[in-house]
Amino acid sequence: xxxxxxxxxxxxxxxxxxxxxxxxxxxxxxxxxxxxxxxxxxxxxxxxxxxxxxxxxxxxxxxxxxxxxxxxxxxxxxxxxxxxxxxxxxxxxxxxxxxxxxxxxxxxxxxxxxxxxxxxxxxxxxxxxxxxxxxxxxxxxxxxxxxxxxxxxxxxxxxxxxxxxxxxxxxxxxxxxxxxxxxxxxxxxxxxxxxxxxxxxxxxxxxxxxxxxxxxxxxxxxxxxxxxxxxxxxxxxxxxxxxxxxxxxxxxxxxxxxxxxxxxxxxxxxxxxxxxxxxxxxxxxxxxxxxxxxxxxxxxxxxxxxxxxxxxxxxxxxxxxxxxxxxxxxxxxxxxxxxxxxxxxxxxxxxxxxxxxxxxxxxxxxxxxx
Numbered sequence: 001x002x003x004x005x006x007x008x009x010x011x012x013x014x015x016x017x018x019x020x021x022x023x024x025x026x027x028x029x030x031x032x033x034x035x036x037x038x039x040x041x042x043x044x045x046x047x048x049x050x051x052x053x054x055x056x057x058x059x060x061x062x063x064x065x066x067x068x069x070x071x072x073x074x075x076x077x078x079x080x081x082x083x084x085x086x087x088x089x090x091x092x093x094x095x096x097x098x099x100x101x102x103x104x105x106x107x108x109x110x111x112x113x114x115x116x117x118x119x120x121x122x123x124x125x126x127x128x129x130x131x132x133x134x135x136x137x138x139x140x141x142x143x144x145x146x147x148x149x150x151x152x153x154x155x156x157x158x159x160x161x162x163x164x165x166x167x168x169x170x171x172x173x174x175x176x177x178x179x180x181x182x183x184x185x186x187x188x189x190x191x192x193x194x195x196x197x198x199x200x201x202x203x204x205x206x207x208x209x210x211x212x213x214x215x216x217x218x219x220x221x222x223x224x225x226x227x228x229x230x231x232x233x234x235x236x237x238x239x240x241x242x243x244x245x246x247x248x249x250x251x252x253x254x255x256x257x258x259x260x261x262x263x264x265x266x267x268x269x270x271x272x273x274x275x276x277x278x279x280x281x282x283x284x285x286x287x288x289x290x291x292x293x294x295x296x297x298x299x300x301x302x303x304x305x306x307x308x309x310x311x312x313x314x315x316x317x318x319x320x321x322x323x324x325x326x327x328x329x330x331x332x333x334x335x336x337x338x339x340x341x342x343x344x345x346x347x348x349x350x351x352x353x354x355x356x357x358x359x360x361x362x363x364x365x366x367x368x369x370x
């Protein structure tokens with residue numbers, strides 16, 4: 001069975017709310033882990049609404065649901081733009097005797113639907129109790145299953161906290177800076193998924209493909225980790241979304257995230273190479289893959305076939321190879337050398353620069369938002 005689609009409700013795509021757990025999530029994770037690069041260029045499955053409509057139609061004919069079927073029905077309703085209906089299904093699931101994975105999914109999904117409902121209604125301060133309910137549920141899910149789903153829950157918990165903070169404190173830092181400040185010791189040591197990986201999961205398996213805040217946050221996070229090509233890709237994706245008319249929850253913060261480069265990356269202004277053609281080539285290939293996948297899925301759905309009941313549904317789908325993009329030599333060498341020396345000679349300079357620029361950033365935020 002194939003992977004999950006991006007959440008289809010465009011009204012919720014201005015930020016990265018929590019992800020959804022259903023049978024498609026598991027299938028996707030068994031196939032491949034979401035990567036930051038794939039999440040930025042769109043190389044992941046986005047399934048059409050009819051896919052979820054048929055799932056709802058099938059499940060609603062049943063008199064009794066298993067715990068996992070509650071998850072499937074609720075997730076499908078949510079992806080079709082009905083988070084309140086999804087919450088009602090979760091209330092029914094909560095009446096069952098749950099443990100292990102089923103209990104974890106109750107809290108992870110219910111928290112997701114609380115957040116989606118709040119965002120759909122305009123993320124009003126007067127209804128912030130729903131956002132706080134989402135925070136409590138996701139916090140509980142993380143306690144039950146730390147590091148689940150490539151670290152998405154830990155990251156989405158911080159995203160929810162950031163959302164709440166933006167509504168209660170006008171001086172709240174941008175999402176990228178918020179997540180950078182919330183990095184744990186385990187993340188620094190590489191023992192648990194980074195917040196960049198968590199955001200990638202939210203994009204590929206959640207609801208943030210068209211989120212300006214998320215793309216901009218990835219620019220800061222990857223820049224801080226000296227993954228400069230990915231940071232460039234994140235800046236390109238942010239500008240692409242802005243040009244398409246997508247709005248950020250925090251427009252000032254998103255703009256700052258793509259303009260401020262703490263790492264002292266020499267490749268940003270180097271004339272010897274340009275990463276944009278590589279990004280554009282990958283985006284074009286990803287869009288072509290999406291069109292082909294949509295045609296494949298819609299054709300079979302129209303014939304009454306669905307992977308929930310047809311084990312051969314994906315048998316004739318041939319996954320295209322992701323293009324291999326060679327980085328221009330001059331541009332790549334500059335960055336590789338900077339990364340190599342950055343581990344020794346340039347490291348003290350980078351730290352000092354980060355501290356100075358970080359201080360300037362905070363002062364700037366204080367005066368511009370004060």
